[in-house]
Every structure is written in C-alpha cells, then in structure tokens.
Amino acid sequence: MHAGLKISAFAAALAATFGTAYGVGKGIDPVVTESAPASHGSHEGGGEEAGHEESPAGGLQISEGGYTLDLRTPSVTAGQRAQLRFAIRDAAGRAVTAYQREHDKELHLIVASRDLVTYRHLHPTRAADGTWSIPVSLPRAGGYRVFADFTPAKKGAENLVLGADLAASGAYAPQKLPAPSGTAIVDGYKVELTGGLTPNTATELKLKVTRAGRPVTDLQPYLGAYGHLVALRSGDLAYLHVHPNAGTGSGPDVSFTATAPSGGTYRLFLDFKHEGQVRTAAFTVTTGAGHAGADGGHGH
Known part of the structure; x- marks a missing residue:
C-alpha cells in the first residue's frame, strides 16, 4: 500500500436474483453490522495531491496486471462459521508465495455485503503453497464482495486490489443504505x-x-x-x-x-x-x- 492513489474498478453484477431466500448450495478484525438504516484501488495517503488524473470509474477486477484472485470458497451459509480460502495466481497459473509487507501484513482482505451494511477487514494466514485462509461467519444472506489488497514481491510490482463475488445462502432480507450523516x-x-x-x-x-x-x-x-x-x-x-x-x-x-x-x-x-x-x-x-x-x- 503506497502513497499514490490507485483505484481498480469493474461493474460487477450480482451473482443471483434474490427472493425470500437466497439459495446457493476468531481471526477476524473490525466488524460493522447494522440491522437497520441508521442516521448516522486504490490507495491514498501521505497528504499527496493525488487525483489530478481522471481514474476509470470503478475498480473491481478479478484479474489485473497478470495476477488473478482465485476464490476457492465462492459460497458460505449465513450465520455459520466457514473457512474462507483463496490464492493469488500469476500469469502462469502458479500461486504467489512472496509478497511485500505493507502495514505489517502481506495481504489485507476486505469482505463487504453488496448493500454495504456488513463490512469486515480481515488478515488471513498464508500456507507455504500460497493458499490463504481465515475463518469467517457472515451474519446475513445475500451477495458479498471479497477484495484482496496486496503487492507481489516481484521487482517493480505495483499494488493491486482484486475482487471476487461471494454468496451467503439463507433467508435474504434486503436493507437500505444508511442515510448520509457526519x-x-x-x-x-x-x-x-x-x-x-x-x-x-x-x-x-x-x-x-x-x-x-x-x-x-x-x-x-x-x-x-x-x-x-x-x-x-x-x-x-x-x-x-x-x-x-x-x-x-x-x-x-x-x-x-x-x-x-x-x-x-x-x-x-x-x-x-x-x-x-x-x-x-x-x-x-x-x-x-x-x-x-x-x-x-x-x-x-
């Protein structure tokens, strides 16, 4: 994660149409889960005047710069603890095993519901073969997006944010985005x-x-x-x-x-x-x- 702003984007559609049920088949950091509307990539820092260049609108690609997010757990059951597993693969299909450490971690994982009511910032563990994993329990059924934020150790490699869709099965109850507030x-x-x-x-x-x-x-x-x-x-x-x-x-x-x-x-x-x-x-x-x-x- 460096000081310059890099925003990856991609207009991702929901993987399924929801009705009364969304059917598909602690190592956790900060959690925000709100049950009702409340009143209340992509990097930038160091106070630099970034943003002079127009960026593409969005940034959720599963593959970019020769790297791909291979999400091995595409679905879970809402309310049940599951092991979320994934790997980052290079252009040859090999799992990446060397990363630059940024903000004390090799990789940062964000999981957010598509209604932006549930959010989690996670730090998974990497096995020697390049497989990342972390236990997770998502509170509500519906569509989620998984973001992997990392920089490969390869010389000259840039920071990347790759995204993939995750589904949580169960009774689906859509929620409105909380109203703007300061x-x-x-x-x-x-x-x-x-x-x-x-x-x-x-x-x-x-x-x-x-x-x-x-x-x-x-x-x-x-x-x-x-x-x-x-x-x-x-x-x-x-x-x-x-x-x-x-x-x-x-x-x-x-x-x-x-x-x-x-x-x-x-x-x-x-x-x-x-x-x-x-x-x-x-x-x-x-x-x-x-x-x-x-x-x-x-x-x-």
Missing part, C-alpha cells in the same frame, strides 16, 4: 466526519474521535497507522483504500486525503484502535457535481 457512534465512541469526496479531485477527510464528550488523544497504532479508511461506492462497489496524511497523530483528529473516481454515494469505514481494541465507524457520503459531503449537501 456522525457515527460505535461502542460509546463518537466519530465526527468533516469534509467530503469530490470526483477526480483530492479532498481532505478529517475524523474526530471522542468518548463521553472528551477528545480521545491516545489512539494506538493499528497496522502501523492511527487509522485506516476504506471507501466503497454504492452499486458496483468501486474500492478506495486511504491512509492518514503525514503528521497525523494519536487523536482526536485523524486526517486523510482521498479522490473519488466519480460522483455517487459511498460508504466510508474507519478502523481505529483504542485501549487495545479495534473498532470501525461507518459513514454514508454522497458526492457529485454541486453536492459533496457527509450531509448529502456540501462539504463541512
């Missing part, structure tokens, strides 16, 4: 978002963490940073992964710079660590010509 509450922490996303323009996103009305000034490093931000575009789930700007400290403010690949609605997921536990605050942000911001109207 505030998120998680486990007694209040996170306030200032700023917004602007298409093809680098803009600052500042998040302030408080608890019981007091600023949290002792955030702990998580994977080498004081915060991690992932943005997914509603619809095709185009992916942005952003890291704090240079100079970002231990709170209460964590600052990012991000560029949206297009206008639209995005779901932002902020991972932060405090008192030894990682939590995730989620926001819905709209952006587009004349309207960009967490409030759906303009940047704060």
